[in-house]
Amino acid sequence: MTSDPDPVPAADVTCPSCGWPVGPQDNFCEACRAELAPAVVSGEDPVQATACPFCQSEQITPDGYCESCGRKLPSSRDHTEIDLGLLAGVTDRGLRHHRNEDAMALATAELPDGPAAVAVVCDGVSSTRRPDEASLAASQAAVQVLLAAVRTGHDLIEASRDAVSAAREAVAGLGKPGEAAALDPPSATFVSAVLTSEAVTLCWLGDSRAYWLGAGPDAASQRLTRDDSVAGEMVAAGLLSEADALALPQAHVVTGWVGADLSGAAPHVTRFEPPGPGALLLCSDGLWNYQPEAVKLAGQALPGALSDPLAAASALVSFALECGGMDNVTVVLAPFPLRPAHSAGPPADRPADPSADPATDLADHPESHEPAAPSARLDPEEKPADEPA
């Protein structure tokens, strides 16, 4: 800790905690040690509407119900957009579920040899207790482990396994006293990616997926993960074609997850070197149920994802909703190679305004993309001038 830091040259950016000027490559403030580029997790700090969109009453119970009409108010967890410039993600409740049990966590870091990006997507297992809390806890815990490893230059394969262990511990900690521990403890699927200048380190358990979407002429778009699910195992064992396996009634029953009741499950970890420019896609089954083909996903997401990953992720989520939105849907896109930090847009966590547009379908399914309070990381007035259009 620097008790009396030397004056540094004036910079564009100052520490949001203490106002000390900080450099573009700093992960922590030299003066107060505040984390300058903290991980952003969807639904971590849900914004609750202050008025009921259904009956306009302003009396809301602490657990988020309208004191007049009783309706559950939409929360920012229902729809969250995160844009960290290097990568972006959108998660949405969908049209048929009453809450969003998906969660995502994104982070970036500036290293001497270039930028790095971290993404985690978790999908709470619906048949277990409090799956929404499980996915949130798992992604929160995992992203911290991965971010710390990136900053300190640790082995990313090992860090990915550690991240799953941390996620499992966090999820196991959700058990409540008096609850039979053995009975459907909170559980979530897991997929993580750490992108550096030369490769992507992937890790997963369950049926949330990673895809490589290739942009070049020899694009070679491909799915990078193999589902831990009944269908996935059938296909892997050569018993059924993918289409036939997915048609099974139990196709989506996951056989791997992060939860207290599956402590022995080893996550799959792999390192992938992209053959050329493109984008990495992480998603929950709410997307790939409607489009499992890597080439087709690439066709939808590219080239937009290369320059505006948030817009491309939003478009994929909208596609899933238009197809029926049967499940929660989460999409994270990171263009590769990672763009240098100075050309990235400003980071922002943009939860939907839950009080938007009452008494219409929008109220049932907020799609307003009004940015919430400005991000703590950067004052919007101080956007880098060379932000791409």
Next chain:
Amino acid sequence: MSQPDFTVEISQNEYLPEGGDDVNAIVTVTSPAAAPGDGRLAGPAADSGSAEIIIVDCSGSMRSPQTKIAEARAATATAVDVIRDGVAFAVIAGTDKAQPIYPPDGTLAVADAQTRQSAKQAVAGLLPRGGTAIGQWLRLAHSMFTNHPASLRHAILLTDGRNEHETPEQLAEAISLSEGVFSCDCRGVGTDWEVAELRRISSALLGTVDIVPDPAGLAADFAAMMETAMGKQVADVSLQVWTPQHATIVFVKQVAPVVEDLTDRRVASGPQAGDYPTGAWGGGESRDYHLRIRVVPAGIGQQMLAARVSLVATTPSGPEVLGRGNVLATWTDDEALSTRINANVAHYTGQAELAQVIQEGLEARKAGDEDLATAKLGRAVALAEQSGNEDTAKLLAKVVDVVDAATGTVRLKKKVDDADEMALDTRSTKTVRTRK
């Protein structure tokens, strides 16, 4: 003083199909257990907070058989011995009038060795003569209770006959006067009293009703009743039910330990909320309530708070919430979810029907409609069998010959003991909890 926390558990299937509006939930309320060493839970906060009145029928019929009055005296003395030091108490003799027997001036005595002794002496001198006007007895108890500051007020009422010396309206007035002022456990000794009459009193006054066919059983029963009364810790507890706008409460029923429809007892207590009285609670007591609410359906994927159930105690400083639970409604197009029947809701729906068909069957039997009686009591046998309500099954078997319990095939017995029929009637509302 802060009240101990009650637990409120909700058992329901919150999932409704598209357009579904019928929300059912079983609410299990449990009071905190009496913990050793916790003065607050070892008994009421201060014993001056409790008052007991024993009302003994001294009508002429209590002479025959002679053991009846003798056992009533002995039972009253036994109950007096159970009253804890410091509790205010009195004994009333009931005929076509009501007379304070102890203390003779119509006040309440404070229990100690000496007052208990004096009370027992007075009770030993009780003589059966005169008629039966139960409304008068309740009125005297009411005025004695209201002249005393105790908050936990409880009476035991014993009779052996019908309310012959006043009109039903006079009794009804006395009951409604007493409602909310004191609770009353009613006992009928012998078989010359009327079940419906005593049930009206015990139901309105949040107490129990039972038959004691043989006077010899009175002492044990009185002691047990008084022990339960001494265990009460929190007075005047209400079940407060909040519902969303445009929702309708179809019913609020206590379903365990006995069925008691509370729907009409609602007292408005705030915006969209009403209170249903539950009386006093002892340590570790558990009761189940069935709530049925009609809501305005919302869209698929939407959720609604269909009811918020709070246990509220009336305290000198105002209402205090002791526990709370949420009843939810979530609309889904997943039929596997919306068609699932909650086992507790199904069980208690059956138990409430069981009580109803027993009472209807016995009425039909009295009215000479044997076909209807056979059908109703047959259904009762089937319900008791399915739900594992063995006590009720045994009582039914004394009134009907069971051919096949599973299908409810029965024949009415030609000769039924009056006591057996009355026991079935009084205990028809007793329920069992779901088999684990």
